[in-house]
Amino acid sequence: MVTLRTLRTRARILDAALDLFERQGYDATTVNQIADTAGVTSMTFFRHFATKDAVLVTDPYDPLIAEAVGAQPTALSPLERTRRGLLAALGDITPTEDATARRRVALVAQYPSLRAAVSVGTGATQDAIVERLVADGVDPLDAAIAVSACLAATTAALLAWGSAPVDVTLADLVRRALALLAPAGATP
Template identity: 35%
Template sequence: MSVETSLRARKKERTRRTIRLEAFRLFREQGYTETTVEQIAAAAEVSPSTFFRYFPTKEQLVMADDQDALMIEALAAQPRGQNPLTAVRRATEAVYASMSAEDAAFEQERQKLLYHLPELRSAVGLEFQRSIDLAAQLLADYTGRPVDDFEVRVAAGAMVGAMLGIVTTGPVDATKVGHALDLLEAGLPFDDDRPTSS
């Protein structure tokens, strides 16, 4: 990659990040529904057409998950031969450990918006399917199976369902994700002696 290409990529990432940060600030101050794309663009000092080059809709601005690429990289780095759910848990721990406090807070705010705002309910269905497709691709890459393999798809759906089950209970972190994956890997035991997660 040339210096010019690298500079251009960094500038694009800065612009994208600024748009999202300003959007979330406006959402906090005046509400998601009340905030317009024009207001977000003005706050980020870009034109509305520039906004739409980065995000096709206001909903996409919230739906975009910056952790996807990090998760793909972290899972690729996991040694082969371990249970795929263990590999995913360890990759998740690595991703959360690498996140700055600012990035972790942003992701928690994004999840809160996505899963708690009635205006985004229809977007959640699309996010749910996208997450299953991504999880299936991660598992397929890790195990060497086809992405449409029945067991891969079932495991991907179970993982995403587990995340959806905990995302509305409060901020999601590596500990909660790990516990959810441990429960799946153990066959979802309901042990009365097991301490409950908070």
């Protein structure tokens, strides 16, 4: 069970890491510096984030996204269920989460070495959504293809967002990306 204390500690570590990455660069920042700045031990850091790059590319939203996809009507195609589920999950992003995500994305965009970490994070999201679709009777290959298409569009929007004007939200770009995958006549 996730406690409020756990969430606060994770948020402190994330804020400390982002501040240090922005001030002195990702490569020059160590896990020990992040832990010290956050007022935790290195061991506590690693309880929350498996690696330094995980601070930038992991989030606690995979179960929520999978749930949003699972809540879509099973009569829809796997692609449309995934697309609509991702759009539904966007409604749960708070302005604070949006601002933090923008900082994370801007840093990832600066460091090409972090692109592999983005793929790992996306893989975890994909696994959660595919598992949910398969549990509802969708063929595993069909689920994987549908989810891959939607997450590729979402990732492209996410990476473009780091350099978008400040008044453009992540939700704006994700909606635009997923609209391109909508069947003819479907609501964007």
